[in-house]
Amino acid sequence: MYNLLSGLSIIEASSFVASPTAGLYCAQMGAEVIRVDHKAGGLDYDRYMLTSEGRSLSWENLNRAKKSVALDLRSGEGRELLVELAAKTGNLITNLPEKSFLSHEAVKAKQPDGAPNLVSVRIMGWHDGRQAMDFTVNAASGYPLMCGPEEWDMDTAPPVNQVLPAWDFITGAYCAFAMLAALRHRDQTGEGSELRVPLGDVAIGTMANSGAMAEMLYRGGDRERLGNAIWGAxxxxxxxxxxxxxxxxxxxxxxxxxxxxxxxxxxxxxxxxxxxxxxxxxxxxxxxxxxxxxxxxxxxxxxxxxxxxxxxxxxxxxxxxxxYRTMHEASTDPVLIDENPLFGPSPANPSQFEYPATRSFANIPGRDAGTPAPAPYLGQHTEEVLAERLGLSSGSIGELVDRDIARLSDKNSN
CATH class of the missing domain: 3.30.1540.10 (formyl-coa transferase, domain 3)
Structure with a gap:
């Protein structure tokens, strides 16, 4: 982990892939990313595949190097604590709806004097408010109907979905960029920003940026299927x-x-x-x-x-x-993994399963990339963050825990 973003703190309230990816990339560059989840875990906390102990390997890898706070986000009190954390920190990444309790205006209204003007990055479905996920926006993009054997008929053959949720990962990377762009603007002007990034726009916009949309309009129709051939080369x-x-x-x-x-x-x-x-x-x-x-x-x-x-x-x-390799072959390939400086030794993963872990994708000559950081246990940093960020006493935190508004580490829950 590099420390290019040391001193930057970000509150992340998210689930699934795109939003956690944005926080992950910031954390791997040294930002303090505090992920706040519902006390029982977010919607992705038990995302398949699970170890025999019930730990999600997906969650574990998308949340490396972050801190974890667990609150009762179905209660007004728990939501107020999350809003206060975001308001005081001034930096927020989320995929909660823009009209939720964590809206930009709701958080901004709670900012105390001296807090940096709020920068929020919010991942949405479509620009008009409709829900979406990677595989549905991919269906809308036209790409699945360009995949498949060349001999398949364009009008009758089925679509072929990609296995990788590419739009989620592209959106997460774009949101990390958008966050840093807004922070630079705030450093120069003092102004905060609300950035809404629709997943669907990332897909359709990428299709347009690639020249494919212009190509279809110029053709007046669709491109033929090419099987495994590369288009145009x-x-x-x-x-x-x-x-x-x-x-x-x-x-x-x-x-x-x-x-x-x-x-x-x-x-x-x-x-x-x-x-x-x-x-x-x-x-x-x-x-x-x-x-x-x-x-x-x-x-x-x-x-x-x-x-x-x-x-x-x-x-x-x-x-x-x-x-061509199977993914298991790729995962055990000495050139791709063992000899690749991207990977470091296994940290103390919540799953207790040891395997190579990624460092930042960026390789900075002359700087130590450090060893990969583990994902937190759910609620591992609840007490620390509530004390340091909100100034709550140990007694107040204990009372929140006793009333199940806040939860501490679930290390021994499995």
């Missing part, structure tokens, strides 16, 4: 003689020349160029337009060798390729 999966599947991409002149060298198909490429009247060295367009003939050519070459021998030549020629 040469790239696809191939199968070696020993049955190993691998992905190859050739987007640059170096990658294209390396591919010809590694597959030893220079004569075949020259003959195909003469036949179709194209020069494949001219760039993506001729290679993409004649991709089917090129795919057949490279697949025939791939079938002549086992993958390990072919991989040596692909590496030596400077190509861009990777063998």
């Amino acid at each position: 040469l790239g696809r999966d191939f199968k070696s003689r020993d049955g190993k599947r691998f992905m190859v991409a050739a987007l640059t002149e170096k990658q294209w020349n390396g591919l010809i060298e590694a597959f030893d198909v220079g004569e075949e490429i020259a003959a195909l160029e003469k036949e179709v009247g194209a020069n494949f060295a001219d760039g993506d367009r001729p290679r993409f337009e004649h991709r089917h003939r090129l795919f057949d050519l490279f697949q025939n070459a791939a079938e002549r060798e086992d993958f390990d021998a072919l991989a040596i030549r692909l590496s030596a020629a400077g190509t861009t390729f990777e063998r």
Whole structure:
């Protein structure tokens, strides 16, 4: 964990993926992120998959390096404590509805003199207030109907959902950026900001930013399915003689020349160029337009060798390729995990399960990334935060615990 954001405190009231991701990225850069949940855990506290002790591995990894406060958020008193924490801290990340008890205006109204003007980042569903989640906005984006085998009919074939909740993670990353942008603005002007980030807008906006929306409007229709091929360039999966599947991409002149060298198909490429009247060295367009003939050519070459021998030549020629792995294989791969400085030793996870943990994705030369921090136990920092942030005495906190308005660590609850 780097300390680029040391001194910054953020209250996070969230669940599921996007909002916790925003807090996670800030925490991994050194911010003090205090996640406040309902006393029994938020909606994602027991998100599948659970260990035999009932601990969510998803929750554990999305909440590393954070502090945890557990309050009765179904009671007025518990909600007031959360509002007061956000008001005094001045920085809030949440996916609670904008008209909830934790609205920007409600928190702003409770800010004491001397508190920094409130910056709140709120993740919404759609811009018009409709609910949404990753897989529903993905359905609206059109991407699932672009996925699948090339021979599938566009009008009758089913959609293919992506497994990764990509819009959630992109939204979380964008919200971390939006929070820091608003904080910079406050540092310069003293003004607070309310930022609402609809998940649906992130999906549709990303589609537009990629040029895909302009493409569809220019076409006056939809793009064809491409299977595992890369749109607009040469790239696809191939199968070696020993049955190993691998992905190859050739987007640059170096990658294209390396591919010809590694597959030893220079004569075949020259003959195909003469036949179709194209020069494949001219760039993506001729290679993409004649991709089917090129795919057949490279697949025939791939079938002549086992993958390990072919991989040596692909590496030596400077190509861009990777063998397909199962996720379990990826999780145990020494190059991807053991030798990767992204991963550090297992901290003391609430699940008690030991496994490599991520540091910040950013690698800063000359700075120690530190060891990965664990996720907190639910309520682990309730007493500390209520005392330090709200100035409550131990007696007052004890009384809140006795009345079940606040809860302490659930370390021994399983």
